[in-house]
Amino acid sequence: MRDLVYSVAASLDGYIAGPNGEFDWIVQDPTIDFGEVFRQFDTAVMGRVCFEEMLRLGRSPKDLGMKVFVASTTLDPAQHPDVTVVSADLAGTVSELKRTSGKAIWLFGGGITFRSLLDSGLVDRVEVSVIPILLGGGVPLVPPGRRSPLIFKDSRTFPSGIICLNYCVATQPQI
């Protein structure tokens, strides 16, 4: 069974983007080996908003170097041949993906997709790179909903003051 890992950068007050979707507050740290981060995964799952934000920033899903699944009921799959558009039953699709062999699966974002898969009991780990800033508003790490207890695994500090906190999700309610 492959792990589904929500791995994101967040401010100390729990936002993954600014009020207007800004990412300029995310400190650049040359000591962070993104290759190492990427090599954990061979598949990424993301929501439509997150995907469109990636395109808006001039990035391609191909840059991730892995299979990309995008949850959306509105995207036209023919327009986005580089990704697999999941238009229905995201939980079922992810559940099936987890049963295939391979590396861990990156739950890339955003918060809505995370909430949906968390509530379905499909998220195994949460890795938050805490940026040293209070953002004072923005897109929450997780949209409103029920509590999810976590189990702390470890942390890693970088010279920029980013600290990466790793947790397992404590409960796995059945879908």
Added chain:
Amino acid sequence: MRDLVYSVAASLDGYIAGPNGEFDWIVQDPTIDFGEVFRQFDTAVMGRVCFEEMLRLGRSPKDLGMKVFVASTTLDPAQHPDVTVVSADLAGTVSELKRTSGKAIWLFGGGITFRSLLDSGLVDRVEVSVIPILLGGGVPLVPPGRRSPLIFKDSRTFPSGIICLNYCVATQPQI
């Protein structure tokens, strides 16, 4: 000059209390030496809501073993002889307190008082004990407002999975 330190427990998603003010999610950890925490301070500053919550829980400001200042325009000082009610110019009062000699000053809560003193450039350090839970809603660590960059100092992990993150406030705008 004495440091003003916002020292609180928060969920990973940045809430200091649940949607109905709950604190039941704060993991008890017998290895945390609260005496050591308390001994850093000889003065506490808090907002009225936080103070009334303390009283509602059957606790007395005397339990803190330090001078307590409560920001409120409505509390009757005569009814609360154990504390100093600050009914106007909280920033001025705190600024003056910081210039007196003594230990660090604990900015006990809540978020509104923190936001007000942060915006006045009076908060020196932020210490967040991150509880291993996603709360999914509640009272935010800091109410909406402008960004405040922080400087990461250190962290300390406890057996319960609580990790205490210590920061200095990077900018000190003048009031």
